[in-house]
Amino acid sequence: MTADVIVIGGGLSGLAAATKLSLSGAKVVLLEQKSILGGRTYSFTDPKTGDEVDNGQHILVGAYHNTLKYLDLIGTKHFLKRQSKPRLYFHHPQKGLHTFEISNLPKPFDITAAMLNYKILSFRERNKLLRVGLELKRWNEKLERKLSLLSVESWLDSLNQSEEAKQCFWYPIVISVMNEIPGRASALLFARSLKNTFLAKKSDADVLIPSVGQTKLYVEEAVDLLKKNKAEVITNAKVKSIIVSDGTAVGVDAGKKIKxxxxxxxxxxxNVAQLIPKSYLNHIMFNELNLFESSPIISINLWFDRKVMDIEFVGLIKRNLQWVFNRRRITGDATKPENYISAVISGAGDEIHLTKDELVKMAVGELKEVFPECRNAQLTNAIVIKEKRATYSATNEVESIRPNPETPIKNFYLAGDWTNTGLPATIEGAIQSGFKCAELIAIN
Ligand SMILES: Cc1cc2nc3c(=O)[nH]c(=O)nc-3n(C[C@H](O)[C@H](O)[C@H](O)COP(=O)(O)OP(=O)(O)OC[C@H]3O[C@@H](n4cnc5c(N)ncnc54)[C@H](O)[C@@H]3O)c2cc1C
Structure with a gap:
């Protein structure tokens, strides 16, 4: 078998690269080591309830331009539900339920009004939230240099954000965007994400929630499109190494050799080092991969004997659970009661060692405190998914060494959410990186 381009890995970055290249006429072979495609975005049917369960609830925003382009190409963009005036609910243990609502006002008054109306915080604290917006508005190289030396926590401290403002507003957002605790997360990456989302086009701040399982949203139609364009998509195909001749990649060894x-x-x-011929492993680009670390995400899926929450999703403040999603409201399945909840803990370094039973007990206990309807409800089913290596840990140290797609091996490129995308480890970063590799190959 021969190909114009071999793509190793069938996650979103690989699927994006393969789709783009095959649409431009290249003969593509995509090799995935697992039996399923989608990588860290997949879903499966729970045999007990018949529900589609994601490996973790994913949230997108309007600023995910590459992702929207990818979904457009494969024809599944209509499965995203768009909130054009996002209303985020937050629940505080003492102050109860409050909203952070972005209005119809033009930018930047929409976000300013949302901050000033966020009544979990005192008026003084709400006013101080605006300092972050003012800092982002004066974005320049000097600010980037300053941010590249700070964690999110120290950046927020430098802008005089109170402990309460951090706990009740910033941290739930930081942890879900960065999948890392604020004391470790890179201020540069977080600030850039805020700027891209809230200070660009108004629709960039829209919240987009998939109404179907992730495999249906990202994978199934992509595979159909690839096959229509004569691409070979091969699962259970682990690549052992790339084959390099005279400094140029000329194929891979996946049990059999493909040119x-x-x-x-x-x-x-x-997984990169195992693909690279030993003689290249000392090259700084590959050597520095040793400095990367991973950060986990835990998803706790719970089914009760009745409806327990009456909103689509909510951020929990000062609790272990960070975001709680009403899955049936999200998927719009009116044939079943809204009794299926998915709760997420990102940056879950402290919780990852708890057993599944301990996690379920802790989650149910917190849900009972937040939702009165949950107090008399019986748990009927639980599925806990621990993604130990959900994303790379987005610290400043790693930000400065994320590699570009070009490598010291000619015609061999790197894609993936961890490469130098300028974004945190997200769907958007993954797809952007795949498209970038496709572009580089097209122009060569
Ligand atoms: C629980 C969870 C929640 C998340 N929530 C969000 C969210 O709300 N919003 C957001 O934007 N992002 C979120 N993310 C991040 C997002 O899912 C990832 O950034 C993205 O899916 C990464 O895609 P990728 O293609 O870079 O890597 P992967 O998905 O890891 O794909 C790499 C593929 O390569 C394959 N592979 C590895 N080695 C080989 C080999 N030798 N041969 C063949 N195949 C190989 C792997 O099996 C895998 O399928 C979340 C992630 C998780 C885990």
């Missing part, structure tokens, strides 16, 4: 003009790796950082 190609170009090779794209879209595997996570911890």
């Amino acid at each position: 190609s003009k170009y090779v794209i790796s879209s595997v996570p950082y911890y």
Whole structure:
């Protein structure tokens, strides 16, 4: 078998690269080591309830331009529900339920009004939230240099954000965007995400929630499109190494040898070294991969004998659970009661060692405190998914060494959410990186 381009890995970065290339006429072979595609975004049917369960609830925003383009290409963009005036609910243990609502006002008055109306905080604290917006508005190289030395926590401290403002507003957002605790997360990446989302086009701040399982949203139609464009999509195909001749990638060894003009790796950082010929491993680009670490996410899926929450999703303040999603409201399945909840703990370094029973007990206990309807409800089913290596840990140290797609091996490119996308480890970063590799190959 020969190909123009071999794509190693069938996560979103690999699927994006393969789709783009095959649409431009390249003969693509995509090799995925697992039996399913989608990588860290997949879903499965729970045999007990018949519900589609995601490996973790994913949230998108309007600023995910590459993701929207990808979904447009494969024809599944209509499965995203768009909130054009996002209303985020937050629940505080003493102050109860409050909203952070972005109005119809033009930018930047929409976000300013949302901050000033966020009544969990005192008026003084709400006013101080605006300092963050003012800082972002004066974005320039000097600010980027300052941010590249700070954690999110120290950046927020430098802008005089109170402990309450951090706990009740910033941290729930930081942890879900960065999948890292604020004391470790890179201020540069977080601030850039805020700027891209809230200070660009108004629709960039829209919240987009998938109404179907992730495999249906990202994978199934992509595979159909690839096959229509004569691409080969091969699962259970672990690539052992790339084949390099005279400094140029000429194919891969996946049990059998496959020749190609170009090779794209879209595997996570911890799988790259095994693909590279030993003679290249001391190159600084590959050597520095040892400095990357991972950060976990836990998803706790719970089914009760009755409806327990009456809103679509809510951020919990000062609790272990960070965001709680009403899955049936999200999927719009009117044939069943709204009794299926998915709760998320990102940056879950402290919780990852708890057993599944301990996590379920803790989650049910917190839900009972937040939702009165939950107090008399019986738990009927629980599925806990621990993604130990959900994303790379987005610290400043790692931000400065994330590699570009070009490598010291000619015609061998790197894609993946961990590469130098300028974004945190997200769907958007993954898809952007896949598209970038496709572009580089097209112009070569
Ligand atoms: C629980 C959870 C929640 C998340 N929530 C959000 C969210 O709300 N919003 C957001 O934007 N992002 C979120 N993310 C992050 C997002 O899912 C990832 O950034 C993205 O899916 C990464 O895609 P990727 O293609 O870079 O890597 P991967 O998905 O890891 O794909 C790499 C693929 O390469 C394959 N592979 C590895 N080695 C080989 C080999 N030798 N041969 C063949 N194949 C190989 C792997 O099996 C895998 O399928 C979340 C992630 C998790 C886990």
